[in-house]
Amino acid sequence: MLEYARWKYILIAAVLALAVLFALPTVFGEDPAIQMVMRDHTPISVATEHSVEQFLSERSVHYTKTYLDNGRLMIRFPSVAEQLKGRDAVTSKFSDQYLIALSFAPRVPAALRMLGLKPMPLGLDLRGGLYLLYQVDVQSAVHQLLEGYSQDVRRALTGANLSFTDVTLVAANDSPQQNGIRVSLPAGTNASAVRDVVAKTVPDFQVSILTLPSGSAVQGVLPPAKVREREDYALEQNLTTLRNRVNELGVAEPIVQRQGLDRINVQLPGVQNSAEVKDLLGKVATLEFRLVDVNGNPFEAQQTGHAPAGTKLYHMKDTGQPILLKREIIATGDELTTASYATTQQGPTVNVRLDARAGERMLETTRNNLNRPMAVVYIEKRPETKEVDGKKVTQLVTDEKVISDATIRGVFSNTFDITGMNAGEARDLALLLRSGSLAVPLYPVEEQVVGPSLGQDNIDKGIDALVIGMAGVFVFMAIYYRVFGVVADLVLLANVVLLTALLAMFHSALSLPGIAGIILTVGMAVDANVLIYERIREELRNGVSPQAAIRAGFDKALSAIADSNITALFAGVVLWVLGTGPIRGFAVVLTLGIATSMFTALMGSRALVTLLYGGRRKIARLPI
């Protein structure tokens, strides 16, 4: 008699039932689709859905189905060719009000979709899309911070009546980048008094007095931990902003993740129009509101290159005319709470709402400056690669233009309209203001557009090959181990279902390296069964009774299976934690796969074999 606890059977059945449920959407698969989102993010109505359907029929584009999902309109197509035709057609008519993206729509029945079950996502290499890798200029975040500190220190020293020659940023303690400030002192200044002021102004600084050939100086240095903290903060903030922007684009299943210390990787499945997306994601654009200086002569300032004190020279965006603005900023883009695009009688308009503090300032300014002009400055920073002495140097180019100067006709506080842009600029500005500004600039390091045709071809061939290979394994196992081989086949099938369910649950994208992981996992799962069966055969050869041989086979194979799987699990976890990109993709599948194959081979296999041979009193021969 062989026995296997009842609760184990129940556990196995429950796990398998759940796995089948989670794996089901993946079995149904995905169709190429087009996704439409209103540019101002109002949900799409059923009426619009009908008009799009009608329009597609007029253009004789074949689509499978349309449906509304969270205010987005999804249109499914039978083939990629029809999808592209549909995209061209829809773009020609609807692109000014809608964001249109190539995407994928699951074929799952509505009931499963309602349960929130999604198919296992496919990596960009398998389904096509846009891959972007950004380098975040974290050093400039530290630079900004130090600039701010040096301003504070100057102010504090002046306030304390201590004289100093200059405050400069320095890279101290062999740091490769700037990490502190140095206050140069004229002879006879009380250095320790300066030190106390610096230490009090910036508590994070490690302050010391230096004696240099040029005289004494006080140096404040940020400890490495603080520098890293600041860099981290800047990166995280950029990550949030990029996520917001990607969400604003309305792409299905985007991946925006941090990579290493200073990189962000963005994957947009199905997105093909890279130029537009890239432009929007990496843009550093903001607004400033300033009063116009009506006393100075802007033309004179332009000629001499010197703006009068308290003012700054700008140019109008449309005419290029010079204009002098006051230095004080009334409000900046960071102080906006919302921004939306609208078309009004004045043309394309961005309607903005300021936060409470900026609103108060705006109220006070407009009250005191009725009938005087106020200007809106549009600031855009973009990386520009130039060649200097044969080397490529990426520099940040700042573009500051006055987009509107209008006379303040009435008192207003936190809600108002900005005009003076064309429709595209206004829409982009609204989106950028809404999604927040980037803390520090980003530079695209790598971009890659993977064509859907290539993706489809890849996946079809790869999956066909995998199915053929698996079928070969099933047949071979059944021939070699007979009934036990069929048991192994069932267990292997359960393993694949479990792995698919886990990947769908974790929403971890399957890429080519992931397929490598599946093959390794299948190999290890087969191996576990082979180890058990070979052990059973050995025991039988030694003359042990069939049931005792089964028991001994499972028990003695356990240590080999456990040790080899645990070692592989170590490798999987380390690669998961430390690896990036393809290595991580491989490791995720390997780690999950080892867990599922241990479960199926040890528990599933034993349960099935016990079910088949456990109850019977006497077995003359085992079909192994």
Place this chain on the structure above:
Amino acid sequence: MEFFHKPTSFPFMATRKVWYGLSIVLMVVSIASLATRGLNLAIDFTGGVTVEAAFPQTANTDAVRARLAAAGFRDPQVQNFGSSRDIMIRLPPQGGETSAEISAKVEPALKAVDPGAEIRSLDVVGPQVGGELERSAAWALTFTLLLIFGYIAFRFNTWRLSLGAIVAVIHDPVLVLGVFSIDRTSFDLAVVAAVLAVVGYSLNDTVVVFDRIRERFHVSRRMAPAAVLDQSINQTLSRTIMTKVVTAIVVVALLVFGGPVLRGFSEALLIGIIAGTYSSIYISSAIALDCGLTAEHIFPTVKKTAVDHMP
């Protein structure tokens, strides 16, 4: 059906010096080729130039590829994207040339296919990513090897088996990389994944043999270590071959039906599986033996005397 109906008794350990020699030769050739010729790195690693171009009608990607090759670009990759009229071209790095110079060479090639063709964008993509991947991969692999060394030493009670496992685990991927360096198959990110899988297989095999070695030493402490290792390898031989055949079925299917994208990937796996079988038999156990492995190392007698003193 069975490969070996009767237990085999091949004297594996007796000939180990010959196999050491073979392995050393293979390693030296592989490393020499890697050092001198390097790998035929795909654009994933080298960076290069990406061009987006638009055609007035359906673009003939084959013609574009031929024209670009004629214009002196090595291995141009041309594919459709977005619509059948838009193409994406990826070129290997053009040493020192500026975007404008590359553009001036690409444009006539496109115009020759269709006069209405135009370049939408042309970007030079840096190779930094390759460098970063290499660094992170190097770290990850180093940590993995250390952990494996520690785990085996812990489970089997001796560093001798750990050392054997680590040597085998390094041996196999180096061999795969060596073959890729010699036959110039394009080395892309998928091959990196395959090499990782090879490490996995190699490790799996080695640990299974070690497990049997531990068991045999436990049963027959007095037997000569070389005989115990032979016995262990022979007893696990049918399993080793069976597992390899099964895995090879999947990999050969990928090689034959998987299309050009999976070629390098499945080639690496196939070489790795063969190398892994060989190294688990001749390398990992043999090294442990030459480090003086005995039953005493796995099962020290200290414990036993303690038990004997119990009343």
